[in-house]
Amino acid sequence: xxxxxxxxxxxxxxxxxxxxxxxxxxxxxxxxxxxxxxxxxxxxxxxxxxxxxxxxxxxxxxxxxxxxxxxxxxxxxxxxxxxxxxxxxxxxxxxxxxxxxxxxxxxxxxxxxxxxxxxxxxxxxxxxxxxxxxxxxxxxxxxxxxxxxxxxxxxxxxxx
Amino acid sequence: xxxxxxxxxxxxxxxxxxxxxxxxxxxxxxxxxxxxxxxxxxxxxxxxxxxxxxxxxxxxxxxxxxxxxxxxxxxxxxxxxxxxxxxxxxxxxxxxxxxxxxxxxxxxxxxxxxxxxxxxxxxxxxxxxxxxxxxxxxxxxxxxxxxxxxxxxxxxxxxxxxxxxxxxxxxxxxxxxxxxxxxxxxxxxxxxxxxxxxxxxxxxxxxxxxxxxxxxxxxxxxxxxxxxxxxxxxxxxxxxxxxxxxxxxxxxxxxxxxxxxxxxxxxxxxxxxxxxxxxxxxxxxxxxxxxxxxxxxxxxxxxxxxxxxxxxxxxxxxxxxxxxxxxxxxxxxxxxxxxxxxxxxxxxxxxxxxxxxxxxxxxxxxxxxxxxxxxx
Numbered sequence: 001x002x003x004x005x006x007x008x009x010x011x012x013x014x015x016x017x018x019x020x021x022x023x024x025x026x027x028x029x030x031x032x033x034x035x036x037x038x039x040x041x042x043x044x045x046x047x048x049x050x051x052x053x054x055x056x057x058x059x060x061x062x063x064x065x066x067x068x069x070x071x072x073x074x075x076x077x078x079x080x081x082x083x084x085x086x087x088x089x090x091x092x093x094x095x096x097x098x099x100x101x102x103x104x105x106x107x108x109x110x111x112x113x114x115x116x117x118x119x120x121x122x123x124x125x126x127x128x129x130x131x132x133x134x135x136x137x138x139x140x141x142x143x144x145x146x147x148x149x150x151x152x153x154x155x156x157x158x159x160x
Numbered sequence: 161x162x163x164x165x166x167x168x169x170x171x172x173x174x175x176x177x178x179x180x181x182x183x184x185x186x187x188x189x190x191x192x193x194x195x196x197x198x199x200x201x202x203x204x205x206x207x208x209x210x211x212x213x214x215x216x217x218x219x220x221x222x223x224x225x226x227x228x229x230x231x232x233x234x235x236x237x238x239x240x241x242x243x244x245x246x247x248x249x250x251x252x253x254x255x256x257x258x259x260x261x262x263x264x265x266x267x268x269x270x271x272x273x274x275x276x277x278x279x280x281x282x283x284x285x286x287x288x289x290x291x292x293x294x295x296x297x298x299x300x301x302x303x304x305x306x307x308x309x310x311x312x313x314x315x316x317x318x319x320x321x322x323x324x325x326x327x328x329x330x331x332x333x334x335x336x337x338x339x340x341x342x343x344x345x346x347x348x349x350x351x352x353x354x355x356x357x358x359x360x361x362x363x364x365x366x367x368x369x370x371x372x373x374x375x376x377x378x379x380x381x382x383x384x385x386x387x388x389x390x391x392x393x394x395x396x397x398x399x400x401x402x403x404x405x406x407x408x409x410x411x412x413x414x415x416x417x418x419x420x421x422x423x424x425x426x427x428x429x430x431x432x433x434x435x436x437x438x439x440x441x442x443x444x445x446x447x448x449x450x451x452x453x454x455x456x457x458x459x460x461x462x463x464x465x466x467x468x469x470x471x472x473x474x475x476x477x478x479x480x481x482x483x484x485x486x487x488x489x490x491x492x493x494x495x496x497x498x499x500x501x502x503x504x505x506x507x508x509x510x511x512x513x514x515x516x517x518x519x520x521x522x523x524x525x526x527x528x529x530x531x532x533x534x535x536x
Contacts, residue, residue: 093168096168096172097168097172100172112175112176112179113179115176116176116177116179116180119176119180119184120180120181120184120238124187124188124190124191127188127191128191128192131167131168131173131191132167133191133192133194133195134192135191135192136192136193136194137190137192137193142190145189145190145196146190148280149186149187149526151242151243151244151245152182152183152186152187152242153183153187154242154243155183155235155238155240155241155242
């Protein structure tokens with residue numbers, strides 16, 4: 001239902017179209033938190049469906065869910081834990097890239113910390129695969145480095 | 161369903177890495193050569209999210225057999241203890257000469273002056289001996305324009321195998337560019353001579369070296385540029401039994417045991433460095449304080465010690481038999497957040513003495529060119 005364009009309406013919704021052609025609605029105040037979206041609104045106007053070529057229908061609803069909570073000030077540690085609980089490492093990475101593209105600062109920072117937390121207990125080989133990085137150390141170089149810093153590979157956590 | 165571009169740019173990778181604790185980053189530096197360069201760079205170290213969370217070190221010394229010495233380090237960001245490589249005992253040094261840890265180095269102060277990096281203690285570096293070799297002095301490492309300098313205050317004169325408790329020893333400052341120790345006026349006489357690091361605490365804060373009497377509550381500061389001591393003042397909150405002065409980020413803190421009609425507590429005060437006025441900013445939760453002790457003897461607090469830096473203050477019981485229980489307080493936005501430090505791993509040897517201190521740990525020093533030089 002079209003609404004009168006008004007700069008102060010808080011109930012105005014913006015239409016966003018994902019790279020795979022689906023359309024989602026978001027409140028204008030939530031859109032403000034995503035600087036890329038806001039810039040597009042400033043350029044194209046808020047009555048037009050905003051195209052987001054690099055965000056897809058798998059991620060956008062999750063991002064909208066986050067900012068729905070954010071504008072009501074309800075983001076808590078519990079909410080954030082629940083938010084990522086069922087996401088695997090690759091799904092979080094895709095969400096992180098989307099948050100980066102959208103310039104959605106709060107979500108971006110939260111997901112960076114979450115990825116770091118997930119990687120903390122992973123092996124070096126896993127980290128290489130996760131970021132698509134080639135190992136260019138020779139086996140001798142690598143084993144020398146690991147030996148020099150062997151103590152850091154053996155952290156002792158309390159059994160709690 | 162194939163995903164779109166899922167490889168992150170280097171900027172994004174670096175941003176994620178800056179959230180990781182140091183031990184994980186040391187491992188991550190072995191991912192590839194580019195990552196090693198990034199992680200060991202000084203700019204990465206200065207953007208690191210945990211750079212204001214110093215580590216807590218316990219170096220255990222066995223009086224007879226130095227092979228039993230052990231170095232433990234606690235990383236508050238990963239909440240884990242690490243067993244570090246122990247420095248080799250330098251040749252011809254009795255095991256229990258003055259051994260001090262501060263600012264990422266171990267020091268031996270008598271008969272010669274030696275230092276080695278805590279994390280990579282491969283080699284002992286030496287300076288010319290102090291003009292007045294001494295044991296148990298207060299020691300600080302500070303930055304003066306472009307280079308590091310050492311400052312040595314107080315301590316007990318070491319002559320051969322004898323100690324002389326009468327002298328008030330001059331302050332000595334080492335300039336690595338000149339390769340020599342300069343003399344400066346000794347600690348004011350109000351601090352009784354022969355006082356050593358067991359009754360004094362020190363803090364480097366805003367260009368001054370503060371010395372504080374743990375029981376006397378006397379304080380004086382040495383201006384590192386002008387090389388003069390301030391007047392001696394007393395900083396004694398009501399009920400304080402003993403306390404320590406700590407240089408945190410942006411604040412000078414007093415931390416100590418306080419008696420009141422309702423019992424004993426461990427309190428923190430912020431001290432104004434100009435006026436030496438103080439006001440309370442936090443109190444350790446009572447159950448946390450009790451968890452550091454076994455019984456209820458009158459003098460149980462005597463083994464309580466406190467060190468700190470950056471955003472953290474560590475309080476611990478220097479009691480071997482209880483495996484040095486500790487807790488840490490994080491100061492965030494002016495508020496105090498207390499928690500227990502996990503128990504030391506049980507692979508602890510028997511020690512006669514423990515050297516405990518707090519120090520920042522720099523990736524750049526561990527991984528970069530810093531690992532091959534003493535000072536840089």
